[in-house]
Amino acid sequence: MIPADAVQDAESAQLPLAIRCSGLGKVYRRFQNRWVRLLYWLGFGESKGVEETWVLRGVSIAVPKGQSMAIIGVNGAGKSTLLKMIAGTCDPSEGRVEVAGRIAALLELGIGFHPEFTGRQNAIMALQMLGHDPTGTPALVEGVQEFAQIGTYFEQPLKTYSSGMQVRLAFAVATQVRPDILIIDEALSVGDVFFQQKCFERIRGFRAEGTTLLFVTHDFGSVYALCERAILLGQGRLIRDGTPKEVIDEFQAIALRSTSPQPTSSAMVAEAPETVTQTVPDTGEVNTPEPRPQAPDDDSGGNVHSHLASIESVRLLWEGVEAEVVPSGAFIELEIEASFHGLVDEPHVGFQIRDRFGSPVFMTNTHCMRRTMPAASAGSRRVTRFGFALPLGPGEYSITVGLANRGLGEASFEAMLSRRQNAAKLKVARNLEDPIWSGLVNLSPSVSWNDRREAGA
Numbered sequence: 468m469i470p471a472d473a474v475q476d477a478e479s480a481q482l483p484l485a486i487r488c489s490g491l492g493k494v495y496r497r498f499q500n501r502w503v504r505l506l507y508w509l510g511f512g513e514s515k516g517v518e519e520t521w522v523l524r525g526v527s528i529a530v531p532k533g534q535s536m537a538i539i540g541v542n543g544a545g546k547s548t549l550l551k552m553i554a555g556t557c558d559p560s561e562g563r564v565e566v567a568g569r570i571a572a573l574l575e576l577g578i579g580f581h582p583e584f585t586g587r588q589n590a591i592m593a594l595q596m597l598g599h600d601p602t603g604t605p606a607l608v609e610g611v612q613e614f615a616q617i618g619t620y621f622e623q624p625l626k627t628y629s630s631g632m633q634v635r636l637a638f639a640v641a642t643q644v645r646p647d648i649l650i651i652d653e654a655l656s657v658g659d660v661f662f663q664q665k666c667f668e669r670i671r672g673f674r675a676e677g678t679t680l681l682f683v684t685h686d687f688g689s690v691y692a693l694c695e696r697a698i699l700l701g702q703g704r705l706i707r708d709g710t711p712k713e714v715i716d717e718f719q720a721i722a723l724r725s726t727s728p729q730p731t732s733s734a735m736v737a738e739a740p741e742t743v744t745q746t747v748p749d750t751g752e753v754n755t756p757e758p759r760p761q762a763p764d765d766d767s768g769g770n771v772h773s774h775l776a777s778i779e780s781v782r783l784l785w786e787g788v789e790a791e792v793v794p795s796g797a798f799i800e801l802e803i804e805a806s807f808h809g810l811v812d813e814p815h816v817g818f819q820i821r822d823r824f825g826s827p828v829f830m831t832n833t834h835c836m837r838r839t840m841p842a843a844s845a846g847s848r849r850v851t852r853f854g855f856a857l858p859l860g861p862g863e864y865s866i867t868v869g870l871a872n873r874g875l876g877e878a879s880f881e882a883m884l885s886r887r888q889n890a891a892k893l894k895v896a897r898n899l900e901d902p903i904w905s906g907l908v909n910l911s912p913s914v915s916w917n918d919r920r921e922a923g924a
C-alpha cells in the first residue's frame with residue numbers, strides 16, 4: 468500500500484531500472500482573470516484568485532527493465548497524466564522522472580499525425596521524428612504499410628481515416644522498431660479483434676526481447692494476459708502496487724465502497740461495479756422504526772457485508788453431491804444460502820465465474836434473468852439454486868457470489884447487501900467421453916457435408 472515501497476523494492480533488489488518516478492506531481496491552475504495570471508507568473512499574489520487542482524501527487528514508482536506494468540484506476544484518476552510525464556510530453560509540477568532507453572508511446576489517437584497528409588507521408592515524418600535513420604526509412608515505411616493493413620487508405624489523407632485506421636497506423640509506426648520502453652494508453656481498445664491480436668502478439672514478442680511495457684487499460688483481461696505487475700491510481704495518488712490480481716481486487720473493492728449516488732452495476736458480482744448506493748429500502752410498514760441507512764462494509768478482498776443480509780454458504784453440486792472437480796460439460800448446481808436480518812423487499816442473487824487469470828467467464832443474476840423472488844423477512848433464510856451445464860475447458864475457476872436489493876432499470880441495483888469474492892472454487896476436468904477439442908468453451912459443433920458433381924462428370 469505504500470507507494471515508496473515500489474522504489475525501495477526494485478532498488479533493494481538492485482534491478483536495473485527502466486523508469487524511476489520520485490514524488491511525481493502535476494498541478495493545474497485556474498486564474499480568476501488574466502491579471503491574476505500575470506501577477507502569478509510574475510511571482511505575486513500566490514493564492515488570491517488562483518485555484519489549484521493537483522491531478523497527481525506523491526507518485527513514486529520504479530519499473531525494472533523488461534517488466535510489464537499496468538496502470539489502472541477510474542476515469543480521471545491520473546493514469547494518462549502519469550504516462551505523459553513518463554513519455555516526456557508533459558512536465559511534472561514536482562518530483563522527477565528518469566527513464567533509461569528509447570520510448571515509443573501511443574498516448575492519443577494518431578498523436579502527432581497531420582490530417583492533410585497521407586498515411587505514407589505521416590509514417591515517414593513520424594519515423595524520422597522518432598529518430599530513425601532516414602536512409603533506413605523506406606524499409607520501415609514498407610513495414611508500417613504491411614502491419615497497418617489499411618489498403619489504399621495508406622495513400623489517402625489521414626482525415627479520411629476511421630479511428631480504427633488511425634490506431635492501426637499509429638501502432639504500426641510506434642512499434643516498427645522495438646523500443647526499450649513501450650507505453651500504451653487505451654489505444655488498443657479501438658481496433659478490431661484481429662488487429663488487437665496482432666498487436667498483442669507484437670507486444671509479447673517485444674517483451675520476450677526485453678522491452679519494458681507500461682499499459683493503461685480498463686480491460687482487465689489484457690492486464691492478466693500481458694502484465695506481471697499493476698498499480699492502482701485513485702484521485703491522483705498511488706494506492707496499490709502489486710500483482711494484477713491484488714490490484715484488480717482492490718480496484719473492485721474500492722468501486723464497491725464508493726458512495727456516489729449512482730446505482731450499482733448490474734453485474735453485482737462482476738467487474739468493478741462503479742458505485743453502490745447506501746439506501747436502505749423503505750419497508751412500507753407504519754410505525755416500524757426504519758433501520759438507519761448504512762454503507763455496505765467492504766473489506767479489501769472485494770467482499771461486501773451489510774446489516775440487512777449475508778450470504779452464509781456457497782456449494783457446488785454435481786449429481787446432487789457436493790463437488791469441487793467436475794468433468795467438462797457436466798450439469799451442476801450452484802447453491803447460495805443467505806440469511807436476512809431485516810426486510811429485503813426485492814432480493815436478487817447472482818454469481819460470476821472467473822478463470823485462473825481472473826478474467827470473467829460468465830456472470831448473471833436473478834434480475835438479469837428477469838426473475839423476481841419474493842421479499843425476504845428479518846430472521847429468514849433462503850437457498851437459491853442456479854443450474855447450468857459447464858462446457859468449459861479443463862482448468863481452475865473461481866466463483867464469486869452476490870446478493871443485492873431492488874433491480875433498477877435494465878441492469879443495476881439499488882443496494883449491494885452481500886458479496887463474497889472467490890467464495891468457491893471449481894476444477895473442470897477433461898471429459899473423456901467428449902470428442903477431442905481445445906479452447907475455452909466446448910461449442911459442440913455439428914458437422915455435415917455433401918459432394919457436388921460437376922455437370923457432365
Ligand SMILES: Nc1ncnc2c1ncn2[C@@H]1O[C@H](COP(=O)(O)OP(=O)(O)OP(=O)(O)O)[C@@H](O)[C@H]1O
Nearest residue numbers: 495496520522540541542543544545546547548549
Ligand atoms: N490540461 C488540463 N487542465 C486541467 N485539468 C486537466 C488537464 N488534463 C487533465 N486534467 C485533469 O486531470 C485529471 C486526471 O486526468 P487523466 O486524463 O490523467 O485521468 P485518467 O485516469 O487517464 O482518466 P481516463 O481513464 O478518463 O482517461 C482529470 O480530472 C482531468 O480532468
